[in-house]
Amino acid sequence: MTEIRQNIATKEWVIIATERARRPGEFAHPRQELTADRPAWDPTCPFCPGNEEPPPMEQARIPADGPWQVRVLLNKYPALRMEGERDRHFEGIYRWLPGVGRHEIIVESPRHNTCPALMTPQEVARVIRTFQARGRDLAQEPCIEQIIYFQNHGPDAGTSLVHPHSQIVGLPVVPSHVRSRSEGARRYFDDTGRCVYCQMVREELASAERLIAVNEQFVAFIPYAAFSPFHTWILPRRHYSTFLGASPEEIDDLGIILRDVLSRIYVGLHDPDYNYVIRSAPVHDMGRDYLHWYVTVIPHVTKTAGFEMGSGMFINVTLPEASAAFLREVQPVAG
Amino acid sequence: MTEIRQNIATKEWVIIATERARRPGEFAHPRQELTADRPAWDPTCPFCPGNEEPPPMEQARIPADGPWQVRVLLNKYPALRMEGERDRHFEGIYRWLPGVGRHEIIVESPRHNTCPALMTPQEVARVIRTFQARGRDLAQEPCIEQIIYFQNHGPDAGTSLVHPHSQIVGLPVVPSHVRSRSEGARRYFDDTGRCVYCQMVREELASAERLIAVNEQFVAFIPYAAFSPFHTWILPRRHYSTFLGASPEEIDDLGIILRDVLSRIYVGLHDPDYNYVIRSAPVHDMGRDYLHWYVTVIPHVTKTAGFEMGSGMFINVTLPEASAAFLREVQPVAG
Numbered sequence: 001m002t003e004i005r006q007n008i009a010t011k012e013w014v015i016i017a018t019e020r021a022r023r024p025g026e027f028a029h030p031r032q033e034l035t036a037d038r039p040a041w042d043p044t045c046p047f048c049p050g051n052e053e054p055p056p057m058e059q060a061r062i063p064a065d066g067p068w069q070v071r072v073l074l075n076k077y078p079a080l081r082m083e084g085e086r087d088r089h090f091e092g093i094y095r096w097l098p099g100v101g102r103h104e105i106i107v108e109s110p111r112h113n114t115c116p117a118l119m120t121p122q123e124v125a126r127v128i129r130t131f132q133a134r135g136r137d138l139a140q141e142p143c144i145e146q147i148i149y150f151q152n153h154g155p156d157a158g159t160s161l162v163h164p165h166s167q168i169v170g171l172p173v174v175p176s177h178v179r180s181r182s183e184g185a186r187r188y189f190d191d192t193g194r195c196v197y198c199q200m201v202r203e204e205l206a207s208a209e210r211l212i213a214v215n216e217q218f219v220a221f222i223p224y225a226a227f228s229p230f231h232t233w234i235l236p237r238r239h240y241s242t243f244l245g246a247s248p249e250e251i252d253d254l255g256i257i258l259r260d261v262l263s264r265i266y267v268g269l270h271d272p273d274y275n276y277v278i279r280s281a282p283v284h285d286m287g288r289d290y291l292h293w294y295v296t297v298i299p300h301v302t303k304t305a306g307f308e309m310g311s312g313m314f315i316n317v318t319l320p321e322a323s324a325a326f327l328r329e330v331q332p333v334a335g
Numbered sequence: 336m337t338e339i340r341q342n343i344a345t346k347e348w349v350i351i352a353t354e355r356a357r358r359p360g361e362f363a364h365p366r367q368e369l370t371a372d373r374p375a376w377d378p379t380c381p382f383c384p385g386n387e388e389p390p391p392m393e394q395a396r397i398p399a400d401g402p403w404q405v406r407v408l409l410n411k412y413p414a415l416r417m418e419g420e421r422d423r424h425f426e427g428i429y430r431w432l433p434g435v436g437r438h439e440i441i442v443e444s445p446r447h448n449t450c451p452a453l454m455t456p457q458e459v460a461r462v463i464r465t466f467q468a469r470g471r472d473l474a475q476e477p478c479i480e481q482i483i484y485f486q487n488h489g490p491d492a493g494t495s496l497v498h499p500h501s502q503i504v505g506l507p508v509v510p511s512h513v514r515s516r517s518e519g520a521r522r523y524f525d526d527t528g529r530c531v532y533c534q535m536v537r538e539e540l541a542s543a544e545r546l547i548a549v550n551e552q553f554v555a556f557i558p559y560a561a562f563s564p565f566h567t568w569i570l571p572r573r574h575y576s577t578f579l580g581a582s583p584e585e586i587d588d589l590g591i592i593l594r595d596v597l598s599r600i601y602v603g604l605h606d607p608d609y610n611y612v613i614r615s616a617p618v619h620d621m622g623r624d625y626l627h628w629y630v631t632v633i634p635h636v637t638k639t640a641g642f643e644m645g646s647g648m649f650i651n652v653t654l655p656e657a658s659a660a661f662l663r664e665v666q667p668v669a670g
Contacts, residue, residue: 002414002434004508011511015414015434079337079350079642079650092538094559099337099350150641158640169642173339176346177647180515203427224429275641298644305493306485307414307504309633310612312512315414 005225009196011184014225015315022317024326027229027301028269031154035271038113038162047071047163049110059104062130069123070130071107078103079169086143086172100143102170106130107163115153115164116259117266120335125255127166131278132251134168135244139283144170146178146282149243154273156300174282182282182291189290197292198239200224210324213260217253220261222324227314228302230269230323232261234295241281241291258295260332265299268330274299340560344531346519349560350650357652359661362564362636363604366489370606373448373497382406382442382498394439397465404458405465406442413438414504421478421507435478437505441465442498450488450499451594452601455670460590462501466613467586469503470579474618479505481513481617484578489608491635509617517617517626524625532627533574535559545659548595552588555596557659562649563637565604565658567596569630576616576626593630595667600634603665609634 002017041048049067052058053076060072080101088097108127109119116124131149138144151166152159159165188196204210204221212220212232220234234257236250246254258276265274275298281291308314337352376383384402387393388411395407415436423432443462444454451459466484473479486501487494494500523531539545539556547555547567555569569592571585581589593611600609615628643649 001419002416003431004415004434005429005431008429013508013510017412017414017434019412077352077354079352080339081337084336091559092542093534094340094343094538096338096340099339099352146646148642148645150645152640156638158638158642167642169646171646171648173348175348175646175648176515180511199428203429207427224426275644277641277645279645296644303491303493305487306610306612307483307493307502309610309631310483310485310614311481311504311506311510313506313510 007223007225008188009184009200010181012225012227013313014227015313016319017315017317018319024229024318024323025268027272027318029272031271035115035162035266036113036118040111040113042112042163045112045161045163047107047161047165048112060130060134062126068110070109070126072130072134073105073107075103075105075167080171082141082143097172100172102138102141102144102168104134104168106134106166106168108166109164112163115262115266115271116151117263117271118333118335119259121252121256121259123255124259125252128251128254128258131166131168132244132246135280138168138170139244141170143172144283145174146171147280149278149280151276153275154300156273157275178282181279182285182288185290185292186288195239195290195292197235197294201235201237209321212264212324212327213257215253215257217250218257220257222320222327224320226316226320226323228298228316229318230265230297230299230301230327231316232297234258234261234297236293239289239292241288241293242286243278243280243293244286246293254295258297259335261297261327263332263335264327264330265297267333268327269299269301272299272301342558342560343523344519344535345516347560347562348648349562350648351654352650352652353654359564359653359658360603362607362653364607366606370450370497370601371448371453375446375448377447377498380447380496380498382496382500383447384445395465395469397461403445405444405461407465407469408440408442410438410440410502415506417476417478432507435507437473437476437479437503439469439503441469441501441503443501444499447498450597450601450606451486452598452606453668453670454594456587456591456594458590459594460587463586463589463593466501466503467579467581470615473503473505474579476505478507479618480509481506482615484613484615486611488610489635491608492610513617516614517620517623520625520627521623530574530625530627532570532629536570536572544656547599547659547662548592550588550592552585553592555592557655557662559655561651561655561658563633563651564653565600565632565634565636565662566651567632569593569596569632571628574624574627576623576628577621578613578615578628579621581628589630593632594670596632596662598667598670599662599665600632602668603662604634604636607634607636
């Protein structure tokens with residue numbers, strides 16, 4: 001018997017196909033070369049020290065003087081750039097606007113052969129702090145409505161450069177996907193007077209069967225209606241709409257728990273390709289009390305197919321409870 | 336300068352990143368083995384004649400007597416099955432229902448080394464007629480709310496068996512993705528008194544710059560806000576909510592144009608992995624006059640990444656007009 005579970009925050013249905021269930025460990029398949037096996041410096045890598053392109057590509061470097069630890073660059077082929085007006089234009093019945101916005105790269109380390117799973121918690125927190133500092137700057141730009149923070153790790157996750165880096169995109173529109181998530185949270189709040197994400201934190205802590213890790217500020221778990229194996233949510237315990245409002249203590253704790261989760265995935269699944277994303281309120285909706293920011297981690301261990309495209313639903317061939325138990329058992333990289 | 340285009344039917348925004356634009360032909364990369372290069376019969380393939388599993392897996396065969404041309408099977412590992420009640424259950428704050436529904440496979444040909452691009456238009460129409468016959472049966476089941484028809488071609492499209500086959504899933508819920516598409520079409524209808532899909536057919540025929548092929552009953556084009564290179568829509572000219580109401584003439588013409596489009600993709604891009612999906616009204620919404628069924632074809636020539644996951648928006652690195660011009664120029668397989 002399979003079951004269809006609903007994510008109460010997003011209203012998405014997921015088929016948990018327990019009949020074709022695979023054991024979580026079966027998803028492990030080693031990369032040709034693990035991140036840790038690469039050289040620490042690559043003469044052909046544009047992000048390695050010594051190969052840096054000169055300013056004006058560089059937006060920021062940390063520390064400001066001496067050898068850098070984190071570097072912020074303008075994307076060389078930006079999807080968006082801070083030029084012109086974001087007025088809508090019409091072309092027959094269609095509409096478009098110029099690609100106004102911002103697209104930046106964060107080079108996370110001078111070391112070529114690392115990734116958050118292998119960094120120290122402090123190094124991961126430094127990257128998150130850089131996300132926040134850049135996000136606060138972008139939120140001041142009148143044309144920016146939504147900021148997307150993400151990391152692509154590996155070719156199946158959409159990156160070609162292996163040097164550890166992540167990206168920030170400032171969008172001049174609120175995507176309909178973000179709007180519909182907000183709408184789901186608003187409806188739940190209107191019905192119950194409560195934040196659906198806070199409810200999930202309480203429920204996950206109480207049942208504990210889908211937990212991966214917890215610390216003072218955060219709870220990491222596989223959602224009840226996880227859409228793929230090891231799809232993970234990391235929620236701040238403190239109710240707040242936007243990542244831009246995360247406190248220094250929260251950022252330190254996020255560095256610890258994000259590294260812990262990614263490191264269990266690295267060890268348990270042999271460094272699979274993955275994405276992580278920080279989901280945060282639209283810039284002008286920060287005051288909405290039904291929104292709650294969080295981090296999603298999505299390892300790429302299965303393929304999406306026509307069913308997912310046709311229905312927007314997913315088939316997950318593992319039990320979220322089994323995936324969580326598997327990751328709880330993994331010994332993370334010492335850090 | 337990049338531009339952000341809106342799909343007026345789905346309200347989704349797509350960044351058309353013309354600055355990093357690649358020429359459409361650059362997406363062609365040969366498979367290790369083209370479909371046509373495989374043997375016509377494979378002794379290890381469960382779908383090849385002679386290897387058939389006996390009934391009760393078989394639901395239908397065409398023709399009913401003698402060697403089959405098309406076969407309908409129950410999926411051996413069904414995501415859903417016609418058993419039990421679809422009542423909602425509660426588990427703490429969460430909800431689930433049993434996996435009630437239907438999951439069938441259509442084996443499209445006895446030949447191992449074919450695919451719709453290489454079939455005759457009549458063979459493709461026979462598969463579509465089988466979709467419709469099975470869909471009409473499923474629509475009679477009280478527990479089924481939505482029927483998804485799709486094909487996965489190749490491993491990146493989510494299939495492991497290469498023998499040409501497609502799938503039908505009858506769902507006991509209307510996915511939120513389908514609801515939000517309906518909602519978009521309803522709003523357009525309320526605003527303008529017109530079907531947004533009919534408007535798009537008119538606009539595409541008038542401008543002609545994104546057309547791939549047309550015939551008496553259908554129009555195939557790259558949408559103005561295509562979310563990936565070669566993302567194609569095939570729309571019936573006749574306004575109708577559901578594929579279940581397609582006439583015999585429409586099915587014949589769909590066989591011709593779907594084969595034509597897939598065959599241009601096969602030749603022009605060297606048999607890439609792809610999905611196609613028939614998008615049709617929920618079973619109990621067939622009477623809605625703002626819905627219009629159609630077919631979407633999605634070749635897998637790029638990867639989605641954290642940006643897409645975080646925003647629900649896509650970055651398309653080709654101009655839809657250039658992709659359409661490229662496919663118009665390709666000589667399809669003779670058939």
